[in-house]
Structure formats: C-alpha cells, structure tokens
Amino acid sequence: MTRAFVNATLVCPNSGVSTGTLLVEGDRIAAVGDVVVPEGAERIDVRGKLLAPGIVDLGVFAVDPAAFRAGGIVRVGLMPDQSPVLDDPGIVERAAKAGKPDLWIHPIAAATRGLLGTDLAEMAINAGAGARAVATGRRWIGDSGVMRKVLRYARDCGLTVIAHAEDGGLTDGAVATAGETATRLGLPAAPSMAEALAIARDLMLVEETGAALHFRQVTTAASFDLVRRAKARGLPVTCGITPAHLLLSENTLNDYRTFAHLSPPLRSESDRQAALAAVRDGTVDVLCSGHDPRGPEQKRLPFTDSSEGMAGAETLLAFGLGLVRDEVLSLDRLFALLAVNPARVLGIDTGTLAAGSPADLVIADADAPWLISAERMAAKAGNTPFDGLPVQGKALKVMKGGRFL
C-alpha cells in the first residue's frame, strides 16, 4: 500500500526543511519532496505540521513503550544496566525483541561482564545477538588498563563504546556538584572537574586505540572544550546531552527535589551556558532523554537515599523544539541530534527522510501547548524535574516501519 503525506513541513537532517509530499510504500520511504501522488495512494493531509524522522533515543534505561510513543520515539538504544545485565547473548536477544511490534529496541551490551569494569564481555557474540554498541553503563571504568582493552577490542568488533564520564574516585558517594548549593544543603558533592578528568583520559585512549567513543552525557564547560578539540583533531568521538542539563542548573536541587537527582548531577549556571553553546556550535551530536522512570519508592526518600534519573521520553521533543524556538539550533539540525546522529552511533541506516529509508516517522505540532505533569505522564513513573512547566510541541502521530502506532 502506498501512503502519501501531503502539505507536510518536511524536516530532514540531511536535506533541510521544505514543504512537500512524502510517499511511503510498505515499510520504506519511497519518494520525498515535489512528487506526484500516485493513483490509489492513501492521502494523509499533514496540514503544514512537521513530518520528521522518528526519534532515535540513545541510552534509555527502561523499556517504556507508552512514554516513547507519546514522545515520538520509534527506536531506543537500551542501556545494559538492566536486571539481568545485558552481557549475555540470550539476554541481549530477548531485550531486542521486547519492544515488538511498536518499538525498535537496539540493545547496548555491557562492555565488561556484569558491568563490573574488570573483565571484557563477549562483544562479538552479543553483537551477533543484536547488540548495536557496548557501554560502560551508569558507571565509569576506573581501571585505565581495562578501558584500553575495552576500546581496542570494541574497535576490532566495529562497535562504538558508549561511556559514562565521571571519575569514580571523585564522585564516590556524591549526589551533587560541589558548589554553594550542595554546601548549603549539606549534600555529598563532587567537583565538576570529575567529568573532564574522565573524558581527558578516555580521549587519550581513543587517540591511541582509534576506537569510536560516544560520551553519553557531557555537561561541563571543561569537558566540552576537550571534546571540541578532540573532534578538531579528527578523533572518532561523539557526545550527547539531555534537556535537563541544558535547561536546569544545580539550584534546582533546593528543597531536596529528588526528581532533580540526576547522574551526572545538575551543574552550575556557567556550565549550563557552556552546554547550550556546545549545542549551538555542533560539539554536541546527540540529544537524548536518558529515560529512567523511577517510582516513589525510589524517589520519595531523602535526597542522598533516592535513585538518580528522570523520566524524559515524552518531554524530549518539546524541549528540542524549544531549543529551535530559542534559536539554539535549526529545525533540521535538531533532527540530526534526535535521529540521524544517534542512529549512526548505533550503526543503523535511518534517521532521515531519504528515499529508501525505513518509514519511521513522526508528525509533530511544533506549537501545540501543553503542561508537563508528573501525575499525568504516560511513562511508568512521573519523575520529571519539569513538573508543572508549560511547554510547546508534541508528537501527533508516530509511524514505525510504515505502520501507524
């Protein structure tokens, strides 16, 4: 069956923003732009709304189809920090199938067995079972010898390593960034430099090994400087960020708001500004949700006892469109950060509106106003630090593989 999306504002990370028609045949995009709608095709009038590649959310911690659908997310890179850990082909294979039929799940396998940071996991076997990358998980690999082996071996397997970059010696026990806020609240805190220190080491290892490395979240000025320089030198390095670190700073922790307990922790205002600048100048490659729904049993606790993480899937698109409105980046580049770049990290040929690509699409209203409400979220839990915030922009319809969800 052929479907024709007409009167669409086509948003393609590769070819830019234009008005036109997009044809879908079966599970693929057949043609795009100034095309004639074939006889018998089903016409879908998009009425000028955005038609963009479905979002590829790199590095989520939970399989939460309702939240992903609400957020216009068609594919997720699932972090290995599951129970059990994604370090075995059987577990990887099961995870890959867990989203069917509404969601592509691309498992990210553990780089080390049990994510313990000591012994190499079976990267090639896990890749054969469906893993698209390997990751250090929530943790940093403290042993530089192990990290070097991870990078060398992953390079041999053609897999990107996704790293958490915070020096564990500095962050041990910390729940906040060292500074006035943490000092006043009496919270264990680590200097923000813990991140740049970890990144500096890993960049040295990338330089030596030539392995592809993606920093899942980079959040400080010093870290962005390191990544920027590494990219200028041509190192195979990419990095991501979530909207939280672009929109919130450490003072959000006041009153011990555990929904703002994140990892890495929220940073200073100057780091936040540096993060926006890094999105603007192209240092940041990926905008991700870090989706990590946590119920009251993990959040209605004293701050130091609470779990880190936020439910971010259904607010990702709205905040991305907000960045476009604030002229931090263009609409087509937003979808580079939301679709084609994360797809590349996972080694998947998707994330554009090019003919031949999978028909994974989102129709979005860039202006539709709505109120973020922790109580009314589609996600498994409503732990958003943005509760009560009015935003604009939402997914109206999501198509996966030529089929509307």
Place this chain on the structure above:
Amino acid sequence: MHISDHSPAAQIPGGAVFPHRHLTGIEGLQPHEILFLLDEAEQWVEANRSRAPGDRRLDGITQINAFFENSTRTLLSFEIAGKRLGADVVNMHAAQSSVKKGETLIDTAVTLNAMRADVIVIRHSASGAVKLIAGKVDCPVLNAGDGWHEHPTQALLDALTIRRRTGAIAHRKVVICGDILHSRVARSNILALTTLAAEVRVVAPSTLMPAEIERMGVTPFTDFDAALEGAEVVMMLRLQNERMNGGFIPSTREYHMRYGLTSERLKRAAPGALVMHPGPMNRGVEITSEVADDLERSAITEQVEMGVAVRMACLDVLTRRSLGVEGWA
C-alpha cells in the same frame, strides 16, 4: 548594618513574631525571629536554675522524639525540655524500630502523624530528611540534626551562650574550627551568626572544607593560628572517629598539631576569648583538657545548660498555635 541583640519583635503581638510552622533549620529565619527565640529561652534559663515549681504549659501534649540516628545528649536535652514544661515525651529510637525492617521514612512519618503527636523532634542521618517529614505531618516538626545540613537548636543555644557570656553577637569575631564539610553544627551556626551580623571565620584543612563556603558569608582559613588573631569566640567542632585516620586527615596527632586548641594557641585570640564545643569532645584531639576545663574561658557546660532552655523555648513557641495561645491562634 546595625542589629540590636535583643528582639525588637518582642513587642509585635501574636504569631507574627514567629510565623514558622516548623523549625527545620536556621535558614529562612529573620534576625528578629532568632532573637525572639533567644529572648524566650532566657526565662527558662532562670526557671531551670531556680528549681521553682514548674510551668506546665505543655501539659497534655504529646512530644515524640524520633531519633533515626544515635544520640544521647541531644535526645536527653529534648526529653528534659519537654518534661520540664509538662509534655508527655515519647522517645522513638530508630535503631530498634521498623525503619530497620525497610519501612520508608515517609511511612514512619505517616505513622507518627496518625498517633496524633503534637510536636515531633527528629534526628536523621540524611540531609533534608527532616524537611521531607515536615511536609507529611500535621504537627510542628523540630529538627534535631539532619545529616550534614542543619542542627538549628545547637546554633540557637550557641548564640544564647555567646550573648549571655559576651553581651552581644553582632560584630563578634567568631572562629569555627574543625570538620566544616560534614558538620551540621557548623552550617547552622554560620547561618545564625551571620544573620545576627557576627564576623565568622571557618577553619579546616582543605580536605574538610566544603566548596564555596565563602558564599555563606564567612571567611575560610586553613591556618588556625591566623584565624585566631583577635577572635572573641572560638568554637571547636568534634572530629568524627571515621574521618580521623587517613581518610581526610593523616592522623589525630597531626590534626592536633595543626588544629588542636591549646592554651598556647589560645593566646592568639582576644584576651578572655570564649571557648565553645558542642560536645562530645575528643580531649587531646581538637581541644586539650586544660582549655576545655578552664572555667574562665570555657562555656562548654553552659552550652549544655542553654540547650535545655533553648529547646524549651522552641517547643513552647512551635506549639502555641495548636494550643490556641492568645494571639497565636
């Protein structure tokens, strides 16, 4: 800035003097509100000393001391304070309670609330835990220490001690020396003393100094001797056992060498400078016995005495609304 050391607000009628439902910290208190609590405490100092027949204004109210962290002195002080005013005081020791069985803090709070406590005094090892409970119960909550965050009654009793012994708090040069990083006593004292316009210096090795502490209006020092120059009050903090050997300082003897308050060192302070310690002391570590036991200089036992009076004042003031005291309803 001129701030009187006695509360101008004492003349303000009714609950406007102290409009706070809970005492979760010194943060957020106005100078006149702190002074009001100190003024209220004064009467209990005299009453406690005279051993006159008690004022039983809290007769029939239930005070629960919920201590999720071990304490002897503070718990005893709150218990005596409540009983002196006629309250029925119940102590809940978390060590022997359902908290150990995995009950969440919120569930415990809801349980205490259902028992119709009139005031709950809480100590907990996590910063912010007392505020969390305060948001879930119907009665006033008093913070008896939460993690590294605050210990407001300690700061009030220290302020009262300073005011009584030196006549004023404003513009006093106060040195706070010790483990500032992990100390709720330090944070509450910094807040109280800077709010009352004292000049506060904090002293610690850099490994025990929190980031950006100067943003709280204090001057940080790593050199104790330099900080002591001209000090009128020297407040020593307890060094916790678990931080002593190698973790944050190399050894207790090295700590004593650099940060121990000795008679010799005290000579750098202003003549007659007051020595304070929240207790319990590590004699020979942060303070020598010679200094601690010098009745001319040391206010350490007086601090304990002021503690009872300050806690009586806090329990009284916080329960006035629910008891329908005239002007507070």
